[in-house]
Amino acid sequence: MVEKNLDFRSDTVTWPTPEMREAAYKAKVGDDVMGDDPTVNELERIAAEITGKEAALFVTSGTMGNAVAVLAHTQRGDEIILEQKSHIFVNEVGGLAVMGQLMARTVPGELGWMKPEDIEKAIRVDNIHYPPTSLVCIENTHNSAGGIALTTKQMKADWDVAKKHKLAVHMDGARVFNAAIALGVDVKELAKYADTVQICLSKGLSAPVGSVVVGPADVIKRARKYRKMLGGGMRQAGIIAAPGVIAMTKMVDRLKDDHDNAKLLAEGLTKMGIKVVNQVQTNMVYIDYTTVGWKAGDWNKATKKIGWKSEGHGNGTRLCTHYGIEREDIKSFLDGLAKQLK
Numbered sequence: 001m002v003e004k005n006l007d008f009r010s011d012t013v014t015w016p017t018p019e020m021r022e023a024a025y026k027a028k029v030g031d032d033v034m035g036d037d038p039t040v041n042e043l044e045r046i047a048a049e050i051t052g053k054e055a056a057l058f059v060t061s062g063t064m065g066n067a068v069a070v071l072a073h074t075q076r077g078d079e080i081i082l083e084q085k086s087h088i089f090v091n092e093v094g095g096l097a098v099m100g101q102l103m104a105r106t107v108p109g110e111l112g113w114m115k116p117e118d119i120e121k122a123i124r125v126d127n128i129h130y131p132p133t134s135l136v137c138i139e140n141t142h143n144s145a146g147g148i149a150l151t152t153k154q155m156k157a158d159w160d161v162a163k164k165h166k167l168a169v170h171m172d173g174a175r176v177f178n179a180a181i182a183l184g185v186d187v188k189e190l191a192k193y194a195d196t197v198q199i200c201l202s203k204g205l206s207a208p209v210g211s212v213v214v215g216p217a218d219v220i221k222r223a224r225k226y227r228k229m230l231g232g233g234m235r236q237a238g239i240i241a242a243p244g245v246i247a248m249t250k251m252v253d254r255l256k257d258d259h260d261n262a263k264l265l266a267e268g269l270t271k272m273g274i275k276v277v278n279q280v281q282t283n284m285v286y287i288d289y290t291t292v293g294w295k296a297g298d299w300n301k302a303t304k305k306i307g308w309k310s311e312g313h314g315n316g317t318r319l320c321t322h323y324g325i326e327r328e329d330i331k332s333f334l335d336g337l338a339k340q341l342k
């Protein structure tokens with residue numbers, strides 16, 4: 001029996017499974033800064049293997065994973081290319097400027113995808129007045145575009161242009177397994193079009209904490225040093241890495257349920273007159289409730305009354321499906337909401 005977690009605010013609200021709690025309790029541990037924690041080593045080995053990369057690094061969060069990867073690819077004063085609504089640019093506290101002393105060059109995406117010709121236009125030519133461009137950051141799935149899965153073809157097109165100009169590519173793959181499941185491809189097929197990939201274990205995969213960064217051994221070695229510099233060197237971290245092993249090996253296939261549930265939710269809301277504003281490809285439904293005459297307060301009151309957590313801001317909100325929400329829960333949410341609308 002899955003413990004109910006009726007909370008649409010994010011997939012970060014997921015609780016660890018009973019198996020994860022057990023694994024954390026029993027985890028074999030050591031000092032990970034010394035490389036001695038067998039569970040962390042096992043998680044890093046699994047992450048590298050699953051994504052087809054040489055090495056991996058366990059970090060505390062997606063933000064730290066992106067930060068250490070970006071730092072490992074760049075030098076102070078470089079310019080890096082990012083999609084204009086990407087998480088790294090919008091939601092990571094400007095860490096690239098503060099920690100890396102990097103310039104951000106943003107490119108507007110089409111459903112989260114930067115077209116290669118737009119990337120190419122943004123790459124600096126060699127000129128004494130210009131900072132050098134050194135890195136392109138891709139986000140897959142793209143969160144603010146609506147949980148959109150960038151295809152292997154789109155990834156390859158961006159990779160080819162980056163490599164033509166000898167640039168590194170980092171993928172913020174916080175939800176790259178959602179992308180792989182939605183596209184029906186092995187995650188390796190997406191990971192091969194990025195030098196490094198940051199993957200969150202604590203979102204749809206339900207681990208309580210942590211991310212992994214995968215990539216070439218030399219880049220991961222530099223990222224490891226930056227992790228230490230940022231205070232992310234952990235000691236008996238096997239306790240939190242053990243649920244991560246379960247996340248990567250046992251929680252990926254069920255993401256399909258989240259995607260199916262998001263589609264069911266979107267269909268039901270549309271029938272009620274609530275506008276779904278994104279293409280629902282993965283576990284996110286972005287809505288506009290003003291189409292039924294509601295404001296944020298009405299949405300918040302109605303959802304609370306029927307026992308769900310959801311936070312409307314302005315005209316709408318994002319609803320995330322995840323572990324702890326099952327098909328019957330979506331149906332009863334829709335029934336309950338319909339009554340509130342009457």
Ligand SMILES: Cc1ncc(COP(=O)(O)O)c(C=O)c1O
Binds near residue numbers: 061064087139174
């Ligand atoms: C696309 C994306 N990248 C990175 C992150 C950062 O992850 P964390 O919250 O673990 O720092 C998030 C978090 O929501 C995200 O959605």
